[in-house]
Amino acid sequence: xxxxxxxxxxxxxxxxxxxxxxxxxxxxxxxxxxxxxxxxxxxxxxxxxxxxxxxxxxxxxxxxxxxxxxxxxxxxxxxxxxxxxxxxxxxxxxxxxxxxxxxxxxxxxxxxxxxxxxxxxxxxxxxxxxxxxxxxxxxxxxxxxxxxxxxxxxxxxxxxxxxxxxxxxxxxxxxxxxxxxxxxxxxxxxxxxxxxxxxxxxxxxxxxxxxxxxxxxxxxxxxxxxxxxxxxxxxxxxxxxxxxxxxxxxxxxxxxxxxxxxxxxxxxxxxxxxxxxxxxxxxxxxxxxxxxxxxxxxxxxxxxxxxxxxxxxxxxxxxxxxxxxxxxxxxxxxxxxxxxxxxxxxxxxxxxxxxxxxxxxxxxxxxxxxxxxxxxxxxxxxxxxxxxxxxxxxxxxxxxxxxxxxxxxxxxxxxxxxxxxxxxx
Amino acid sequence: xxxxxxxxxxxxxxxxxxxxxxxxxxxxxxxxxxxxxxxxxxxxxxxxxxxxxxxxxxxxxxxxxxxxxxxxxxxxxxxxxxxxxxxxxxxxxxxxxxxxxxxxxxxxxxxxxxxxxxxxxxxxxxxxxxxxxxxxxxxxxxxxxxxxxxxxxxxxxxxxxxxxxxxxxxxxxxxxxxxxxxxxxxxxxxxxxxxxxxxxxxxxxxxxxxxxxxxxxxxxxxxxxxxxxxxxxxxxxxxxxxxxxxxxxxxxxxxxxxxxxxxxxxxxxxxxxxxxxxxxxxxxxxxxxxxxxxxxxxxxxxxxxxxxxxxxxxxxxxxxxxxxxxxxxxxxxxxxxxxxxxxxxxxxxxxxxxxxxxxxxxxxxxxxxxxxxxxxxxxxxxxxxxxxxxxxxxxxxxxxxxxxxxxxxxxxxxxxxxxxxxxxxxxxxxxxxxxxxxxxxxxxxxxxxxxxxxxxxxxxxxxxxxxxxxxxxxxxxxxxxxxxxxxxxxxxxxxxxxxxxxxxxxxxxxxxxxxxxxxxxxxxxxxxxxxxxxxxxx
Numbered sequence: 020x021x022x023x024x025x026x027x028x029x030x031x032x033x034x035x036x037x038x039x040x041x042x043x044x045x046x047x048x049x050x051x052x053x054x055x056x057x058x059x060x061x062x063x064x065x066x067x068x069x070x071x072x073x074x075x076x077x078x079x080x081x082x083x084x085x086x087x088x089x090x091x092x093x094x095x096x097x098x099x100x101x102x103x104x105x106x107x108x109x110x111x112x113x114x115x116x117x118x119x120x121x122x123x124x125x126x127x128x129x130x131x132x133x134x135x136x137x138x139x140x141x142x143x144x145x146x147x148x149x150x151x152x153x154x155x156x157x158x159x160x161x162x163x164x165x166x167x168x169x170x171x172x173x174x175x176x177x178x179x180x181x182x183x184x185x186x187x188x189x190x191x192x193x194x195x196x197x198x199x200x201x202x203x204x205x206x207x208x209x210x211x212x213x214x215x216x217x218x219x220x221x222x223x224x225x226x227x228x229x230x231x232x233x234x235x236x237x238x239x240x241x242x243x244x245x246x247x248x249x250x251x252x253x254x255x256x257x258x259x260x261x262x263x264x265x266x267x268x269x270x271x272x273x274x275x276x277x278x279x280x281x282x283x284x285x286x287x288x289x290x291x292x293x294x295x296x297x298x299x300x301x302x303x304x305x306x307x308x309x310x311x312x313x314x315x316x317x318x319x320x321x322x323x324x325x326x327x328x329x330x331x332x333x334x335x336x337x338x339x340x341x342x343x344x345x346x347x348x349x350x351x352x353x354x355x356x357x358x359x360x361x362x363x364x365x366x367x368x369x370x371x372x373x374x375x376x377x378x379x380x381x382x383x384x385x386x387x388x389x390x391x392x393x394x395x396x397x398x399x400x401x402x403x404x405x406x407x408x409x410x411x412x413x414x415x416x417x418x419x420x421x422x423x424x425x426x427x428x429x430x431x432x433x434x435x436x437x438x439x440x441x442x443x444x
Numbered sequence: 445x446x447x448x449x450x451x452x453x454x455x456x457x458x459x460x461x462x463x464x465x466x467x468x469x470x471x472x473x474x475x476x477x478x479x480x481x482x483x484x485x486x487x488x489x490x491x492x493x494x495x496x497x498x499x500x501x502x503x504x505x506x507x508x509x510x511x512x513x514x515x516x517x518x519x520x521x522x523x524x525x526x527x528x529x530x531x532x533x534x535x536x537x538x539x540x541x542x543x544x545x546x547x548x549x550x551x552x553x554x555x556x557x558x559x560x561x562x563x564x565x566x567x568x569x570x571x572x573x574x575x576x577x578x579x580x581x582x583x584x585x586x587x588x589x590x591x592x593x594x595x596x597x598x599x600x601x602x603x604x605x606x607x608x609x610x611x612x613x614x615x616x617x618x619x620x621x622x623x624x625x626x627x628x629x630x631x632x633x634x635x636x637x638x639x640x641x642x643x644x645x646x647x648x649x650x651x652x653x654x655x656x657x658x659x660x661x662x663x664x665x666x667x668x669x670x671x672x673x674x675x676x677x678x679x680x681x682x683x684x685x686x687x688x689x690x691x692x693x694x695x696x697x698x699x700x701x702x703x704x705x706x707x708x709x710x711x712x713x714x715x716x717x718x719x720x721x722x723x724x725x726x727x728x729x730x731x732x733x734x735x736x737x738x739x740x741x742x743x744x745x746x747x748x749x750x751x752x753x754x755x756x757x758x759x760x761x762x763x764x765x766x767x768x769x770x771x772x773x774x775x776x777x778x779x780x781x782x783x784x785x786x787x788x789x790x791x792x793x794x795x796x797x798x799x800x801x802x803x804x805x806x807x808x809x810x811x812x813x814x815x816x817x818x819x820x821x822x823x824x825x826x827x828x829x830x831x832x833x834x835x836x837x838x839x840x841x842x843x844x845x846x847x848x849x850x851x852x853x854x855x856x857x858x859x860x861x862x863x864x865x866x867x868x869x870x871x872x873x874x875x876x877x878x879x880x881x882x883x884x885x886x887x888x889x890x891x892x893x894x895x896x897x898x899x900x901x902x903x904x905x906x907x908x909x910x911x912x913x914x915x916x917x918x919x920x921x922x923x924x925x926x927x928x929x930x931x932x933x934x935x936x937x938x939x940x941x942x943x944x945x946x947x948x949x950x951x952x953x954x955x956x957x958x959x960x961x962x963x964x965x966x967x968x969x970x971x972x973x974x975x976x977x978x979x980x981x982x
Contacts, residue, residue, distance in 0.1 A: 299575075303575045303576055304571070304574060304575055304576060305569040305571055305576060308558075308562060308565070308566060308569060308576060309566070309567075309569075311555070311557075311558070312555050312558070312566050315555045315556070315557055315558075316553070316554070316555045316556070318553060319553035319554060319555055319563075319566075320555075320566065320567070321517070321536075321537065322515070322517065322537050322547070322549065322553045323537065323538075323541075323553070323566050323567030323568070323617075324536055324537045324538025324541055324567050325566070325567050326536075435556070435557075443517070443518075
């Protein structure tokens with residue numbers, strides 16, 4: 020509303036994306052350049068001139084990549100600067116995403132060289148730890164993808180996790196079966212999803228508000244039952260059998276990858292397989308085409324005879340199943356029992372992964388792994404007594420999401436009708 | 445859910461007669477109410493096989509409501525839909541499609557981020573081993589597109605297509621569903637005259653291929669050019685049927701309920717000093733795309749400059765830049781040598797510029813406010829209406845009564861909420877307010893959109909009067925007839941540029957070509973029977 024322009028002033032909003040000097044690539048270039056400089060100067064100066072060892076095993080033993088910490092910090096820092104410079108110069112614009120990734124990766128490596136100098140980082144342990152932390156996030160983010168691609172915002176992932184975790188612990192213990200636990204986890208997730216679906220789709224209540232309320236409801240219900248039931252008699256109610264670990268002969272012997280991917284439990288595989296299933300489902304099947312249509316332009320879908328509300332119900336409930344599995348992971352795999360508020364915000368990080376991953380299954384997978392790595396690194400740093408507060412790394416998912424939503428890493432576009440109830444005119 | 449599918453009956457019939465027979469449709473006593481409003485009041489309509497049946501009526505007459513019931517989007521409160529002698533109930537568009545009825549909506553029902561093929565396949569997807577059969581979808585699109593002469597690219601993203609192409613996609617979408625009756629809801633509203641011509645040709649082709657068409661419109665010329673029969677609807681009732689031979693003014697009278705003059709009486713302009721001067725203006729639209737590109741314009745005192753063009757060619761952004769609602773990227777805008785770019789919209793309004801925005805309900809009035817309040821939205825904080833701290837309700841009311849009288853605003857009281865008035869009377873409120881200040885420049889965007897014929901006449905008269913007292917007037921309209929009727933000079937805008945400035949007696953086809961961005965005078969003109977070439981207004 021305030022006319023400040025003169026004949027030569029550029030509009031601050033993006034004009035023609037190609038015509039402007041400070042386009043996205045150049046802005047990102049500046050960012051990468053700055054973190055590269057930070058790495059080179061700060062990490063390089065702080066890193067002790069000791070050997071940093073990255074071992075291929077789960078401990079200090081065996082083969083390892085070794086590098087002098089100071090040298091490594093400076094070397095990778097300089098590489099990050101180079102990547103930033105390439106972006107800033109407007110070179111290789113076709114591969115700008117790859118250059119950007121390289122810049123961020125070298126920054127992380129520079130950081131690691133500083134932190135690991137004089138010590139060792141077991142790669143297998145880091146990788147499997149990352150995956151373990153990422154699995155519930157993958158389930159949660161996929162649950163979000165299912166709902167939101169059909170146009171229903173799901174911020175109740177946290178509540179679905181809690182109900183799933185609780186149901187798995189309770190029924191798993193009572194039935195003495197891990198599979199009964201897994202099934203009940205899905206039921207727990209669907210319960211929350213069902214309330215969300217009815218209120219959002221049938222009664223047109225604001226979806227974000229409903230989601231938040233459902234998180235509080237799940238926290239209250241599971242917390243109450245935990246205190247009244249489980250704490251009183253943990254043996255009969257809160258000692259579910261653990262999910263068995265399966266080792267695939269042959270494949271499990273591949274170095275690094277084998278122990279991480281092929282010596283693990285069903286839920287890890289299920290999460291990874293679901294990423295592919297949802298991806299191909301969305302892009303290649305009738306269900307997927309209709310889901311996307313309903314999420315983008317429900318009226319158009321209605322006029323070709325698609326039942327908009329029915330499809331939304333289906334997707335939100337399917338999301339409940341998936342999020343329930345994510346909840347089961349906490350009790351049946353990670354800890355072995357239920358605890359009050361044990362998910363501790365993982366559902367919100369899953370939501371962040373969904374947005375950071377741009378509402379796509381593979382994007383969600385990448386984001387979940389990235390966030391899992393940050394968390395794993397945080398525990399590693401506090402274990403080796405690093406001067407960097409691990410809270411910084413725990414902040415990363417939220418920080419990354421803010422950056423993503425602000426549009427700094429490419430256009431983040433939610434489905435056009437996300438969060439809008441469909442009412443026939 | 446629904447009775448024995450007519451799908452089966454139709455197949456049987458086509459086998460027996462060895463060819464597809466167009467269907468016969470009858471609507472009997474269709475009635476639809478929304479609360480107290482009777483949108484459709486016992487409407488009867490018969491569409492014979494293979495005919496183009498025009499449904500003519502003003503905006504809000506109930507045409508779209510009627511067709512939405514036929515297409516299963518709404519359910520009638522009373523009456524029945526009879527297809528080939530069999531009464532049918534359409535609970536959803538799926539039932540209508542199964543019965544052989546397709547519809548192209550006024551606002552296209554296409555998913556912008558899908559490809560053409562995906563949009564067309566949606567809802568009737570063919571699968572192979574559980575996966576979408578994309579190759580087959582593409583092939584079907586190409587087949588239908590070729591058979592009916594409707595060029596579409598199956599792999600293009602719909603959001604990248606111009607409206608004319610999107611409309612073809614919609615028609616192809618209906619045709620791939622094997623419909624025999626096609627409803628076209630205001631299909632020409634977004635098209636250039638040339639695109640309209642192409643569409644009419646396509647419609648003729650479809651009828652030759654044995655399809656029936658219900659053509660909803662309020663444009664008389666198109667009806668006369670294409671329709672086999674015409675049903676006129678007014679305020680939810682069928683008021684008559686007519687043949688295409690009926691004279692235009694007769695049809696117009698049926699449509700609006702009384703005879704109306706269609707031309708604006710005005711004397712030749714006497715242009716004076718340059719009032720509005722725009723030079724080298726560039727403005728970005730909401731997406732950051734340059735919507736106005738290096739525009740130079742001058743509007744003189746005592747003349748009406750009309751801007752013609754298909755909507756979305758930068759007219760909106762141009763006017764918003766002048767009014768200080770949008771910051772230009774480059775260029776200058778001055779009124780009597782005062783720079784407008786550095787002024788706020790409030791300052792601009794108070795410097796003697798009147799502005800009728802194109803979207804009345806969004807920018808023109810506050811619907812919940814009373815007529816009186818809406819009439820002082822621009823001057824509420826100035827004497828005599830009030831000052832920075834207080835409002836003088838008596839003064840507001842007094843001047844409201846005067847202006848309601850003067851501008852023939854039909855309202856039960858100045859205290860009624862503006863939202864309860866008809867579109868035409870709401871627009872008169874806007875015009876009355878904007879003409880109540882001393883003016884040097886008057887800008888009207890789509891001054892008569894969604895306005896009844898009586899109010900159109902009135903508003904046009906006021907605009908010409910404003911010109912005659914020496915105000916510079918800028919009129920932007922996507923209705924070519926309105927621009928031709930009002931303007932002393934016509935500037936044609938296309939893709940952000942002024943292609944030409946021509947006198948109002950320029951032949952229609954020439955204006956049409958300019959609106960389509962064609963400046964090349966060597967292009968052969970359309971044939972003599974071209975309805976768009978006939979003069980006169982709708």
